[in-house]
Amino acid sequence: MDGIHDLGGMEGFGPIPIEGGDADFADIEAWEQRMWALNSQMQVDGVTIDWFRHGIERMVPADYLSFAYFNKWCANYLMLLLDNGVISMEDVRRGTTGDRSAPAPAPTLGDVLATVRKSNRSFAVDQEQPPAFMPGEPVRTLAHIRSDHTRLPRYARGVEGTILTHHGSHLLPDEGAKGRHAGTHLYSVCFKATDLWGSDANPRDTVTLDLWEPYLVPA
């Protein structure tokens, strides 16, 4: 989807908000800490990482640009819970479901730290097909994407690059956002800045993206 989330290379933004944007976790707003913790503790049945990301992509575009980061997460969790039928829009409006299930167990700090360690999930999947490309090979990215959710940004469409690394087969986000589990070969692909941005770019510079095989054709 050519959505507002696809920000790479968009011009017209001002200075990087470094001042006030450099706080440690302990010093950010309480609601932001709370949202981080909610995200960490909450499981919403069947939600894949790609459906989560696509959910944020479908936010109202003006909100996407103006909301603080964790405010987007909040909107997205509400959307996910509504979509799953866990809560209703009426609940959201009232701020309460009106009843209360059995309370969730409270993890201790030790539990949390153990959970963090166990969260180093692998996205690699077995693959029968051999990779189509080898490191060093030139490739071209697709000019058009036919997918609601894709991880081939608009700025890197229809551009020639070079395979830097092959990472085996990883879950394809385009499928994951549909709740389907399918892997294809993943590569790091290196692009010259001048091929992406034209002659204004510095010829010494490169941008490397991690791209799945269906995004690529031989150059």
Place this chain on the structure above:
Amino acid sequence: MDGIHDLGGMEGFGPIPIEGGDADFADIEAWEQRMWALNSQMQVDGVTIDWFRHGIERMVPADYLSFAYFNKWCANYLMLLLDNGVISMEDVRRGTTGDRSAPAPAPTLGDVLATVRKSNRSFAVDQEQPPAFMPGEPVRTLAHIRSDHTRLPRYARGVEGTILTHHGSHLLPDEGAKGRHAGTHLYSVCFKATDLWGSDANPRDTVTLDLWEPYLVPA
């Protein structure tokens, strides 16, 4: 500039706001009528149509998406008056300059209608150079633009199309936005929808854009 104003083909927006967006001039908000009239009557020294448009393009991106149309014009007029030194940011904050020049003459309805008729300005300019392309010729648009202000939208970059009409030489916006007066040949260029959007588009459909010669290369 690959800015937020370059909306053609951006996905993720909802239904067209037809309801409530179909009012006649007489029925829109009073402040909107007022802004239209301000735009019609006010001359800001040296402002070209292209500098005006580029001014709107340089709005805060989140405002660009969320502001009503005439609210953008309002922001832009304030910017233009500030840039010209006609008013100061302090004046804007106070809502008054604190003093008052000789009042402007008030045109009558008759004056206004005469002004409207005289406003059919031509943007054509004389040109010694013959046109590089003829109707029916295939052309390709540039993949990268080196300009703050351009009228080659992002969705039509690096795409092949066909010259439909040659309109003579017109003022080039890229130069006009810099206050410079320079014309180059202008063409209507017809693109197949499938060349712009891929195979999801209807092969019967086309999109035609009016593009200046510097945006085009032979296909």
Place this chain on the structure above:
Amino acid sequence: MPSFDSEKAAELHRELHTHLPSDPALRVKTLESLAVERGLVSPDGLDAWIEAYSEHVGPKRGAQVVARSWTDPEFRQRLLADASQAIKEFGFEGSATGHLKAVENTETEHNLIVCTLCSCYPFSILGLSPAWYKSVEYRARAVREPRKVLAEFGVDLPDSVGVRVWDSTAELRYLVIPQRPAGTEDWNEDRLAAIVSRNSMIGTDRDLRAEAG
């Protein structure tokens, strides 16, 4: 004189973003006050402009042009050849129609006008553009999925009809000439003009109906 400095413009906009109230009516009031104080506009003059566009300049003009193109084949030829010139026969020349192009719907072609980069519109013959025409939704979607957009306006096109979208990227402005509906053979120009909707001249309406007259 302007600086023509893109970065300065952006910085001024960021300052305005910080300092101005969010209510658009208040913002426009501020602009008007400052412009009046600087002698750039007069409140009575603004009223005259509002009256002009409320009562005189509007889509009825375009409808008259279309009606004549239906009844007068020679006018239609002149309109298609040079619409800027042809509308002078009505005294309708003016704002944003110095370069006007008329495009005609047929049994197999439908025309749709948009301006993706801003909201260009032929003011002197269609008056003020509708809010939806200036919406981000219309500007984003009209070029990419014109058939879905048309369906939202109630226009369902069969595959046998091609869509020609015109993106007004230069100073050319566009006027769609809709098809004349059957059953209006003996109507005069005024009666015909009454059934030409504004949207049909932008392309978001297609099948005009004799009943409406």
Place this chain on the structure above:
Amino acid sequence: MPSFDSEKAAELHRELHTHLPSDPALRVKTLESLAVERGLVSPDGLDAWIEAYSEHVGPKRGAQVVARSWTDPEFRQRLLADASQAIKEFGFEGSATGHLKAVENTETEHNLIVCTLCSCYPFSILGLSPAWYKSVEYRARAVREPRKVLAEFGVDLPDSVGVRVWDSTAELRYLVIPQRPAGTEDWNEDRLAAIVSRNSMIGTDRDLRAEAG
């Protein structure tokens, strides 16, 4: 279970846009209340997560990894070969580091990490990402004009140094190994770790200084 219906998601978001108050603190409070009532989270558990990221999981972890890569050449090799595996030697494996890649700065190359499509970040070794990393400004500009972005962070790169931007478009996460500053030859790992800034591990800081230790 989710609908996985993109249009439904967009429609729900538009409804939320209409119905919710604008204050983010109120919105998050609403989400927390609903999630607690549905038994999805517990307030005490949320406190434990906040404590974990305030006190335990943070950029000091990354700094320790970098310091060891400076003092232990064999560890550096393991880190460059498979960073996900190498950080297990510290017990730092975890959220968003199942696929971790370490990239090293040299005299002629500088690495900069961004995620243009969302804000991917290696949480378990760097903690929460700074707000600027998640800003639209950084995401938009880092890939297109990295040298201007770096200059805003006080890093002025000569033309002799190439910039390698890494856009985290998949589940690989990146850790920049900054160069070890001169004058730290006899420092131990802890003292070295104290001068490794978070930003240097993202790439928005380059020249670490011995004095800072």
